[in-house]
Amino acid sequence: MKNYKPKFWQIILTYAIVLLLMLIFYSSDSKAQSKEDYKILDLKTEIGEGKDQEVKILFEGERRKIAQLTLRNGKRLESHSVEEPIVIQCIAGSGEVLIQNDEAEKTIELLPGKTLTIEGSVLHDVIARPEVSILLIRFLDFKNEPKN
Structure with missing residues (x-):
């Protein structure tokens, strides 16, 4: 060669x-x-005076949206759903989340520190008892893949 x-x-x-x-x-x-690799979010850990329903957007990114939702005076977010999975964490006060499916309705008590996850397209209500503040994390750009 x-x-x-x-x-x-x-x-x-x-x-x-x-x-x-x-x-x-x-x-x-x-x-x-x-x-930006990170962002520090400031939550209100006490419920003061304000409107019956307040939403403060804390972060919006390509893949998630984070907000603090405060409900007062027994306010109820009527039955609704979102396509993407969400996480709800109670920050202050107390309330309930009603999860609805074909079989029954499940009531979950919200107290500070309690965290729950809800899959996409699941009907749910949020009720202040008498006031509640929650951290809401919504996962965006999520494709509903069939469950095995």
Whole structure:
């Protein structure tokens, strides 16, 4: 077998490909580093005076939305559902979540620290008893895949 000597254009092409790959990886690294990696959220841990229903958006990202919902004076969020899974955590006060499915209705008491998850498209109500403040995390861009 002869000694193989690459042609000039092959050497240039190889260097160009390596340079292009370096630029691609460098630019993706710098984009990742320039994006905010975290955000500190300030929750109100006491329920003061205010409207019967208040929503404060704490964070909106590509894949999740986080809000603090406060209900006063026995306010009820009537039966509703969202496509994506959610997490509800009671921050202050007390209330109830009513989960509805084909078979029955389940009542879950909300007290500070209690956390529950609800799958997408599940009907539920939220009721203040007499006032409640919850952290609501909604997972966006979620594709409902069939359950096994």
